[in-house]
Amino acid sequence: MTDRYHHGDLRRALIDAAVEAIAESGPSALSLRAVAKGAGVSHAAPAHHFGDKSGLLTAVAAEGYDRFADALDRAWEATGSFIEVGIAYVRFAIDNKAYFETMFRPELLHEDDPELARAEARSRAALIRGSGEPKPGPDGEAPEFNANALGAWSLVHGFAGLLMTGNFPPSVAADPEGALREIANHVRFGDG
């Protein structure tokens, strides 16, 4: 199946190869030719499916946002806990480093891609839902972030980022989830 002229699902294979490569050296070091070689096709094959190198990265990011939304939704539905959604946020970053890093590097992506926009919106919705203040817009309009949600989002996002860039002391890096739970025990969100 993988050595036919018509690959079967080359698009899938290329994304998988890309994710693997990104996991090792980051999204900016991705080589289209290396990805193609990894999938056993010629160096120009990716262009046909993704147009661009940015196109491939955009596809990875979109898939990442979908998986991210799934993870956040699962956490909220399983626990109904604001904090557990935050934990899931960080856990996703750790377990899906390649996806997560790609998602938050807009300069490498086609920001106008509709698939990306759709998946991104899903994640945003999951995040707002999990922020504990579902409060649908007064006339059914899209719900917005309030100060508490923005603060919580910033906190978990920053925690994930600092963790992944190696900026935390070893004690935190050894047990990130524990450290985050302790932070949660010390932080209170209120109405100012």
Add this chain to the structure above:
Amino acid sequence: MTDRYHHGDLRRALIDAAVEAIAESGPSALSLRAVAKGAGVSHAAPAHHFGDKSGLLTAVAAEGYDRFADALDRAWEATGSFIEVGIAYVRFAIDNKAYFETMFRPELLHEDDPELARAEARSRAALIRGSGEPKPGPDGEAPEFNANALGAWSLVHGFAGLLMTGNFPPSVAADPEGALREIANHVRFGDG
């Protein structure tokens, strides 16, 4: 001065050109040859001063960490306010996008560079000092981050990151400092 064979201060000129280029397209898109051309020297000149492309980026990051530490120190000394240090953190990220982005991309840097380590340590110290809990180690050992400091650091770092990647709604992007102050009004750090 700039067109002599011996440039005078080519190192400085290259860093400046690099910062300018990074501000436009991010650190991963930096082209050594373009930087060299911008400084009016041959394409291999940068190698002599920085060895590597990573070497140049490391120099930029180190200088960034120094400026960052300065900014945090200034904010703390001027106000003695925990919150104002956080504001200064985000303001630095906005005003020095090129430096800030480079500082937090370890995969592009020589992480073992002593200059980088020194400047990084300065920033870390400034951050701990500004976190409001100076509490020097019992026996003069380096002070550590506690849960409150980790939480506050994560919050401002995440806020800066999400802001710069365009993930915040327009209302927040239009007045980031105001939004951050409002978040600060809603968040309380305590002892759990």
Add this chain to the structure above:
DNA sequence: GCGCCAGTCTTGACAGTGTCAAGTTGTTCG
């Protein structure tokens, strides 16, 4: 059952990149 066509992939080329080796120019100091 057959031909043809749209879609899939390959081949070859191009300009641009980082890095290395060797050579050239300038400065400094004995």
Add this chain to the structure above:
DNA sequence: CGAACAACTTGACACTGTCAAGACTGGCGC
């Protein structure tokens, strides 16, 4: 003055993304 040394240049190499052109296939209508 000359010799050692640093700063920079020149040329080459392998590698990259992208484009144009061609080759192969599977499946469609007839």
